[in-house]
Amino acid sequence: THQDYISPENLDHPLPCAQVYLSSLHYSGQWLVTVEHQTIKNQQFNSMETTEIILKVWRFLEEERKFVMNTLIEQPHSNSSVNCVKFRPMSNEQMSDGDVAFVTTGGNGTVQLWRLESLKADDTSDVDAEKLIFSLQASTSFENSVAGPFAFSSSRLVVAYDN
Numbered sequence: 001t002h003q004d005y006i007s008p009e010n011l012d013h014p015l016p017c018a019q020v021y022l023s024s025l026h027y028s029g030q031w032l033v034t035v036e037h038q039t040i041k042n043q044q045f046n047s048m049e050t051t052e053i054i055l056k057v058w059r060f061l062e063e064e065r066k067f068v069m070n071t072l073i074e075q076p077h078s079n080s081s082v083n084c085v086k087f088r089p090m091s092n093e094q095m096s097d098g099d100v101a102f103v104t105t106g107g108n109g110t111v112q113l114w115r116l117e118s119l120k121a122d123d124t125s126d127v128d129a130e131k132l133i134f135s136l137q138a139s140t141s142f143e144n145s146v147a148g149p150f151a152f153s154s155s156r157l158v159v160a161y162d163n
Contacts, residue, residue: 018054024102026087031116032058032067033102035082053082055104057114057134071134077106083148101137105147113138 022035037053055076058067076082087102100116115137 022082022085024085024087026100026102027090030060031070031087031100032060033085033087034058035076035085035104037081053077055082055085059132070132073134076104076112077108077110080106080108080110082106083146084150086150086152089152102134103150103152105150107146109142109145109147111140111142111147111150112136 018036018038020034020036022033024033026032034056035053036056037051039049039051041049053075055073056069057071059070060067082104084105085102087100090099102114104112104114106112113136114134116132116134119131119133
């Protein structure tokens with residue numbers, strides 16, 4: 001669609017292309033999490049490359065019939081890969097925005113819980129305005145281990161993972 005096309009400053013060095021390698025769609029269809037990575041080559045030192053990992057949360061706007069980015073988190077597992085991402089299952093009683101959460105596992109051995117929270121707008125905007133964003137709520141680490149694929153228990157509270 002070329003909506004996000006940006007031309008490079010130097011045509012001899014094309015811009016890096018981000019690749020989405022993980023995604024999870026919330027059960028309501030209102031939220032989408034994507035994890036992307038891109039390798040950036042240092043222009044001064046041709047042999048040096050860095051990899052950026054970016055976690056993005058998208059919210060579906062019913063009126064516009066499209067997803068818009070809600071939250072962007074760079075390097076969610078420090079300098080390590082994100083190995084799996086899943087939304088926490090919800091019961092019919094939990095269908096409010098306050099109960100929306102997802103879990104990520106990383107190559108650094110951490111399991112992280114991200115939860116939707118409401119922030120009050122700053123003083124310069126509408127007093128009643130609220131912004132919904134995802135933030136890190138809990139993290140646990142398994143030293144000398146890589147946290148990989150996982151599943152939720154039937155209670156939707158416990159996460160089990162396979163390394």
